[in-house]
Amino acid sequence: MKSLRRIRAVAAKEARQLVRDRLTLGMVVGIPVLQILLFGYAINMDVRHLRAGVADEANTALSRQLVEDMQAGQVVRFVLQTHGPDGLMEALRRGEITIGLYIPADFERRLADDARPAAQLLADGSDPTILNVAIQLLKMPSPLIVAPARNSGQLFELRNFYNPERRSAVQIVPALIGVILTMTMVLFTAVAIVRERERGNLELLITTPVRTTELMLGKLMPYILIGLIQVTIVLLVGHFLFRVPMRGHLGDVYVAALAFIAASLTLGLLISTLAKSQFQAMQLTLFVFLPSILLSGFMFPFDGMPPLAQQIAEVLPLTHFVRLIRGIVLRGASIGELLPEVWALVTFFAVAITLAVLRFRKRLD
Amino acid sequence: MDIAITASGLTRRFGAVTAVDHLDLEIPKGRIYGFLGPNGSGKSTTFRMLCGLLRPSEGQVKVMGYDATREPEAVRRELGYMTQRFSLYDDLSVDENLEFVAEIYGLPRRDKRDRIFEARREYRLEDLRRQRAGTMSGGQRQRLALAAATLHRPALLLLDEPTSAVDPQSRREFWESLFDQVETGTTILVSTHYMDEAERCHELAILDRGRVAARGAPKTLMNDIDATVIEVACDRPRQAHHVLMTVREVRSVTQLGSLLHILVDPTMTDPEARIGKRLEEERLPASVQRTAASLEDVFVAATRMSREGPAS
Numbered sequence: 040m041k042s043l044r045r046i047r048a049v050a051a052k053e054a055r056q057l058v059r060d061r062l063t064l065g066m067v068v069g070i071p072v073l074q075i076l077l078f079g080y081a082i083n084m085d086v087r088h089l090r091a092g093v094a095d096e097a098n099t100a101l102s103r104q105l106v107e108d109m110q111a112g113q114v115v116r117f118v119l120q121t122h123g124p125d126g127l128m129e130a131l132r133r134g135e136i137t138i139g140l141y142i143p144a145d146f147e148r149r150l151a152d153d154a155r156p157a158a159q160l161l162a163d164g165s166d167p168t169i170l171n172v173a174i175q176l177l178k179m180p181s182p183l184i185v186a187p188a189r190n191s192g193q194l195f196e197l198r199n200f201y202n203p204e205r206r207s208a209v210q211i212v213p214a215l216i217g218v219i220l221t222m223t224m225v226l227f228t229a230v231a232i233v234r235e236r237e238r239g240n241l242e243l244l245i246t247t248p249v250r251t252t253e254l255m256l257g258k259l260m261p262y263i264l265i266g267l268i269q270v271t272i273v274l275l276v277g278h279f280l281f282r283v284p285m286r287g288h289l290g291d292v293y294v295a296a297l298a299f300i301a302a303s304l305t306l307g308l309l310i311s312t313l314a315k316s317q318f319q320a321m322q323l324t325l326f327v328f329l330p331s332i333l334l335s336g337f338m339f340p341f342d343g344m345p346p347l348a349q350q351i352a353e354v355l356p357l358t359h360f361v362r363l364i365r366g367i368v369l370r371g372a373s374i375g376e377l378l379p380e381v382w383a384l385v386t387f388f389a390v391a392i393t394l395a396v397l398r399f400r401k402r403l404d
Numbered sequence: 405m406d407i408a409i410t411a412s413g414l415t416r417r418f419g420a421v422t423a424v425d426h427l428d429l430e431i432p433k434g435r436i437y438g439f440l441g442p443n444g445s446g447k448s449t450t451f452r453m454l455c456g457l458l459r460p461s462e463g464q465v466k467v468m469g470y471d472a473t474r475e476p477e478a479v480r481r482e483l484g485y486m487t488q489r490f491s492l493y494d495d496l497s498v499d500e501n502l503e504f505v506a507e508i509y510g511l512p513r514r515d516k517r518d519r520i521f522e523a524r525r526e527y528r529l530e531d532l533r534r535q536r537a538g539t540m541s542g543g544q545r546q547r548l549a550l551a552a553a554t555l556h557r558p559a560l561l562l563l564d565e566p567t568s569a570v571d572p573q574s575r576r577e578f579w580e581s582l583f584d585q586v587e588t589g590t591t592i593l594v595s596t597h598y599m600d601e602a603e604r605c606h607e608l609a610i611l612d613r614g615r616v617a618a619r620g621a622p623k624t625l626m627n628d629i630d631a632t633v634i635e636v637a638c639d640r641p642r643q644a645h646h647v648l649m650t651v652r653e654v655r656s657v658t659q660l661g662s663l664l665h666i667l668v669d670p671t672m673t674d675p676e677a678r679i680g681k682r683l684e685e686e687r688l689p690a691s692v693q694r695t696a697a698s699l700e701d702v703f704v705a706a707t708r709m710s711r712e713g714p715a716s
Contacts, residue, residue: 041510048507052496059495243491246455246480247508 045249049257053231057261063227067265071219071272078215079208079281086172092119092136094127097146105142105158109179114172115140127161137163138173150181157181201286201369208281213368214337216273216296217360220303221331224266228307229320231258232399237317251396259304266300267293286371294374295363298384302356305391312398331357359383406433408560408591409454413463416449423449425614426463431593431607433559436586438605439595440703446614447595448488451564454593455485468560484558488565490545494538498529498548501537502555509556523551527581543574550581554590561585563594567601579604599699610706618706622699629697631655631705632675636664638683638690647686651679656704665695667705 057063091109095102109115119136121127127139139161143149149157162173202209235241244254270293277283285292306327314320332338334352341352352358359380366372366380374381411429415422424446431437439447452458454467456476465472468482492501502523506516524530527547537545546566553561563582567575579601582592594605602608602622609619618625638644641662648657653669668675680692697705 044507044510048504052493052500052504055500056493056495238494239487239489239491240493241491242457242487242489243485244508245457246483246485247505248477248480248510249508 042250042253045253046257046260049249049254050260053258054261057265066223067269068272070223071269072276074219074222075212075215075273075276075280078211078218079277086168087113088116089114089138089169089172090118090136091115091138091140092121092127092130093117093140093142094121094123095140095142096123096144097142099147101150102142102146102158106140109140109176112179114176124159124161131161131163134163137166137169138176206281208277209283209369210365211337212273212277212281212283213364214335214361215277216270216364217299217335217357218332218337219269219273220266220296220300220360221328221357223269224262224300224303225307225310225327226321226324227262227265228259228304229310229314229324230317232308232311233314233317233320251399255308255392255395255399259301259308262304263297263300266304267296270296283368285368287367287373291367291374292364295360295367295377295381298381298388299356299360299363302384302387302391305388305395306356308395309391309398312395327355331355334358336361353383354387356384356387359387407431408433409465409467409593411450411454411463411465414450414453414460414465415462416446416453416458417461423614424453424460427614427616429609429616431591433591434586434589435606436582436592436594436604438602438608439593439611440597440599440602440608440699441595441611442597442707444613445611447611448564449614450611451485451562451593451595455479455483455562482559484553484556484561486549486553486561486563486566488568490537490549490569492537492545492549492552495536497534497536498524498540499533501548502552505552505555511556519555519557523555526584527551542569543571543577546570546574546578550578554585559590561590561592563592565595565597567596567598575601599703603699610703612707618702625702626697626699629702629705630670631697631701632668632670632672633695633697633701634666634668634675634679634692635695636666636679636683636690636692637662638664638688640688643686644683644688644690647683647688648679651682654679655708658700658704665701667701667708 093106095106106117110117115138117140119130121130124139124141127136127141130136131139141159141161143158146157149155160173160176162170164170199205232241235244274285274289274292278285307324310320310323310327314323330351334344334348335341335355335357336352337357341349341358344352363374363377363380363384366377367374407430409429409431411427414424414427414429416424423444427446427450439450441447449458453460454465454472456472456479459473467479470478470482472479493504496504499520502520503516506520511519524533527550529544529548529551532540532544532548535544537548540548546569550563550566553563567578570578575598582594586592594601596602605622607620608622608625610617610625620628636644636648639662641659641664644664645657645659648654648664648666653672653675655667655669658665666679668679672678676692676694680690683690683692
């Protein structure tokens with residue numbers, strides 16, 4: 040009874056302070072909106088209008104048609120005409136173009152000869168996406184074949200589930216909820232206890248009857264609400280601005296988010312008990328944030344990572360949340376079908392809060 | 405008499421530094437007990453050990469009948485602690501801070517309103533109810549801190565240099581409230597480096613580098629000072645100062661305007677005449693007379709003694 044009152048008192052105090060801290064309050068709304076706009080608009084795996092150069096040494100009707108066909112496909116945009124492969128290589132090196140098309144003088148004879156390629160593509164391999172585009176360009180039909188036979192020689196047919204238009208926003212936005220929560224939740228709580236220590240409040244608090252667990256739970260509560268607000272912001276912006284579908288149940292999304300928020304907040308608390316200053320707390324947060332973004336499957340496919348990276352990723356809450364949220368929002372899975380991921384988050388929460396309570400002593404030494 | 409705090413052989417080391425060195429204390433209930441000492445004499449460290457914030461490296465502390473190391477939670481219920489630095493929340497108002505403290509101590513709902521009301525009246529915070537603590541003056545903040553520390557009616561009040569950021573008028577008022585508290589049976593332990601404050605305590609321990617250099621009631625300490633106190637009035641006090649420092653029995657010289665305040669070894673016979681003669685030799689005519697010891701003299705004598713050992 041008294042314990043509940045103390046938790047409520049700490050939570051109310053924390054909420055008051057939060058509302059009065061304009062900067063933090065701005066971050067609550069600012070970070071999600073800014074992030075979703077940045078990621079939603081800037082990250083576009085669907086590449087178009089790559090700058091390209093051409094060196095057409097054949098200069099026949101057919102070679103000109105090839106250039107026009109490529110241009111019409113909108114994948115490349117020719118910005119440069121030059122002579123010979125040397126001209127193309129130089130432009131590549133300078134970064135003026137990212138793809139070069141070299142058409143040799145004997146282009147038409149080569150076309151007729153199946154054994155030899157008719158023309159050459161020079162691609163800037165320093166960017167993996169450009170290389171991928173170049174590989175796709177290889178599938179372009181020869182200008183000699185007027186009407187290509189349907190499915191000629193194709194072994195597979197691709198059926199793209201869940202994201203038929205191949206829009207990056209659909210892949211990115213749901214998982215972005217996790218990235219934003221990692222950033223804000225971990226940071227807010229990481230700073231929370233260190234700040235009280237720095238301002239001298241802790242010296243008073245630990246001479247009062249408030250228990251460590253009460254202090255920690257009370258501090259977490261307001262942030263749970265903030266986390267849920269952020270989830271809502273991202274869902275709304277994602278839905279109305281980027282037409283991200285919602286194939287699962289909204290309730291499941293919030294259950295998953297709640298589990299993830301709890302895990303992230305306790306991770307922040309744990310950091311808070313390790314750090315000596317607010318600055319250190321921020322550094323430690325970054326130390327968690329980067330691997331989370333890189334290894335969670337948010338940016339790169341999990342299955343492609345080496346075993347060690349996968350093991351690290353399994354420890355990070357974001358990995359499990361990315362699987363959960365993509366499952367629910369995009370594949371229409373129910374939370375019941377994704378229970379292992381939920382359990383992973385709950386376990387993380389339990390372990391982290393235990394460690395945090397153990398690490399935090401009601402003493403100054 | 406009832407005892408509030410007993411400490412025996414209390415020691416705390418930080419690495420190679422010994423902040424508190426085998427301290428023995430016996431502090432009676434219902435009194436104001438003072439710790440007088442310079443910065444770094446171990447006052448704050450002792451306070452923190454008393455309320456279980458720091459674990460002693462050696463020795464025992466009993467506070468209100470509980471072992472401060474083993475039962476810190478029990479001690480904390482009996483305790484009001486006012487830290488050296490303001491430790492309430494700058495971004496909360498007076499009322500919000502008091503409300504928070506009341507909830508943390510789990511005051512019964514009915515008592516809570518009454519006590520906050522009384523505390524506001526007693527510490528003249530009524531006009532500041534909605535003011536954020538961070539925007540208040542030193543004196544106002546200190547009144548708030550004391551109001552918060554006494555809100556749960558603790559039997560023991562620990563005040564760690566409570567008046568360091570406060571003007572003289574506020575200090576006077578502050579001490580008046582302390583005596584009000586003692587009247588109701590509260591025990592107060594206060595640390596300070598102001599002589600006038602130390603003089604107001606019922607009893608006093610002078611701390612120097614982690615040890616008790618002297619203890620007792622301020623009056624007794626002044627009467628029983630282990631030195632002769634002499635005042636020298638002189639036209640050229642700076643020269644006289646240098647001359648006096650060369651006299652073997654002189655322990656310390658303090659200049660007060662054109663007066664020189666001198667502590668002399670008590671074994672020196674007829675000190676007025678001998679010091680007057682010595683100054684005469686240097687052609688520094690002066691009037692020399694014996695005077696009563698002040699608490700500062702006691703402090704200087706005691707801390708010198710503990711540094712140099714008993715004068716030989």
